[in-house]
Amino acid sequence: MQHILITTNDKKQQYEELYLQLIYLLEGEPDLIARMATTCAAIKEAFNFYWIGFYRVIENELVVGPYIGTLGCLRIKKGKGVCGICWQQQKTIIVKDVNEFPGHIACSNVSKSEIVVPVCQHNQLIAVLDIDSEEYAKFDEIDQQYLEQIVKLV
Ligand code: SME
Numbered sequence: 066m067q068h069i070l071i072t073t074n075d076k077k078q079q080y081e082e083l084y085l086q087l088i089y090l091l092e093g094e095p096d097l098i099a100r101m102a103t104t105c106a107a108i109k110e111a112f113n114f115y116w117i118g119f120y121r122v123i124e125n126e127l128v129v130g131p132y133i134g135t136l137g138c139l140r141i142k143k144g145k146g147v148c149g150i151c152w153q154q155q156k157t158i159i160v161k162d163v164n165e166f167p168g169h170i171a172c173s174n175v176s177k178s179e180i181v182v183p184v185c186q187h188n189q190l191i192a193v194l195d196i197d198s199e200e201y202a203k204f205d206e207i208d209q210q211y212l213e214q215i216v217k218l219v
Pocket of ligand 1: 116149158
């Protein structure tokens, strides 16, 4: 069994370590679901966030893909929730307090803050990566910068 090894308390360094190990883990694997599932598991091991998962664009909806956490909703429409707005605006959305975000879809009342990152291939948004925390204001521009790099590996 393989594990992600994190050796530092510095968030940037933690992301650097995760990124390098993820390159190695995904090397040669062509299947998108396998890559998404492994990315979720690796992020979970590195940071132990509450909920980590992908929603994939299928026809005109986001449909839940590989995730780690409590039950997520299955489908999200464009423009709905943080994920649907990320899809519509094609940019990363950081929510410091989900209670303050109009239209936020609460899959669990444990979640207090959230980041949603677009996953693009060939200039098309094919999915979003949604990460939730049980702490307020867990995510910032550092998470954005590194997660935007990590989703390029998917
Ligand atoms: N909170 C998300 C919905 C997905 S769950 O958090 C797993 C949203 O508002 O889009």
